[in-house]
Amino acid sequence: MGTIHSVVTSFPENYVSQDEISNEIGSIWPDKRKHVDQFHQSSQVKGRHLAIPLADYKNLGDIGDRSSKWLEVAVELQTNNINNLLKKAGLLPSDISLITTTTVTGLAIPTLEARLMNKIAFKPNTKRLPIFGLGCLGGVAGINRVNDYLKGHPTEAALLLATELCSLTFQFQDKSVANLVGTSLFADGSAAVLILGDEHPLAKKGQFKILSGESFFYPNTERIMGWDIVSSGFQIVLSGDVPKIVAENVKPNITEFLSGNKITLSDVGFMVSHPGGPKVLDKISEISDRSSEEFRHSWTSLKDKGNMSSVSVLHVLEKTIEDNRAPNELGLMLAMGPAFCSEMCLIKKV
Numbered sequence: 364m365g366t367i368h369s370v371v372t373s374f375p376e377n378y379v380s381q382d383e384i385s386n387e388i389g390s391i392w393p394d395k396r397k398h399v400d401q402f403h404q405s406s407q408v409k410g411r412h413l414a415i416p417l418a419d420y421k422n423l424g425d426i427g428d429r430s431s432k433w434l435e436v437a438v439e440l441q442t443n444n445i446n447n448l449l450k451k452a453g454l455l456p457s458d459i460s461l462i463t464t465t466t467v468t469g470l471a472i473p474t475l476e477a478r479l480m481n482k483i484a485f486k487p488n489t490k491r492l493p494i495f496g497l498g499c500l501g502g503v504a505g506i507n508r509v510n511d512y513l514k515g516h517p518t519e520a521a522l523l524l525a526t527e528l529c530s531l532t533f534q535f536q537d538k539s540v541a542n543l544v545g546t547s548l549f550a551d552g553s554a555a556v557l558i559l560g561d562e563h564p565l566a567k568k569g570q571f572k573i574l575s576g577e578s579f580f581y582p583n584t585e586r587i588m589g590w591d592i593v594s595s596g597f598q599i600v601l602s603g604d605v606p607k608i609v610a611e612n613v614k615p616n617i618t619e620f621l622s623g624n625k626i627t628l629s630d631v632g633f634m635v636s637h638p639g640g641p642k643v644l645d646k647i648s649e650i651s652d653r654s655s656e657e658f659r660h661s662w663t664s665l666k667d668k669g670n671m672s673s674v675s676v677l678h679v680l681e682k683t684i685e686d687n688r689a690p691n692e693l694g695l696m697l698a699m700g701p702a703f704c705s706e707m708c709l710i711k712k713v
Contacts, residue, residue, distance in 0.1 A: 433469030501673030550669030
């Protein structure tokens, strides 16, 4: 079992209010202005960080131009994250054995962690594990995959880097309801997590022990959420059935997952949930029989930062660490994403 030692996040310097974004999109699509305002208000998002200045989005080019911008911003954000994370832990880059990256919003070959190895003094035999396409569940899935590795390498330290610049996927020609909803929710940010093996010297100074993780796949649901890859980049696929899927599938999945660990929801002291959107958060609260207050970090993240895909749940985890939970208290991490599928992780306060 691995241990989550610490989490840091960073965001592009451009922070724009929801009203400013609504006005900009309304000026691009004047015939959709009523719907733009409606979706932007119902999202409950107050403001978002953007990879580039708001006025520059009208000049976004094809998928090559967008990918170049993604890589430039991603390298800057994650360089800051890594330096801050290692400084906090008192580690050197050479102390890291594995770098795992997750994203669903940018393409780069060589991948992001390779670019970072040319800027930061990681050892040449550092292992790299780029993960693309998991979307919103990438934060929890990334923790689970790193934990799987550390089970076999208990003396080592690993990094999970999540980078999502959702705004760079904006499609000017797509006036679908899915894209209108996407412009009201999705935002930009990055997160880095330091995860240690059981026998690492700093493991006892970590925050949460990773007890168990599980993946759940729902057949024939690929049009629920994802992207169509077009010449101008990523065109959003988003169904209104997500809350229904949460009710019908995620609730029994939670029961199954916890039962496999010989506990029930009543044994779980806190939740670390990807925000998704208001309807999704309300449904997760309902199926877990928890008050909205118990998801306050998810709600605050959504309102202050928007939906940052895989980054959001790690931002919520960062805020949960600040709560100073009681020793041995159990927590459940949860996120859903393209396929459609969900990912869960059971953690325990060290």
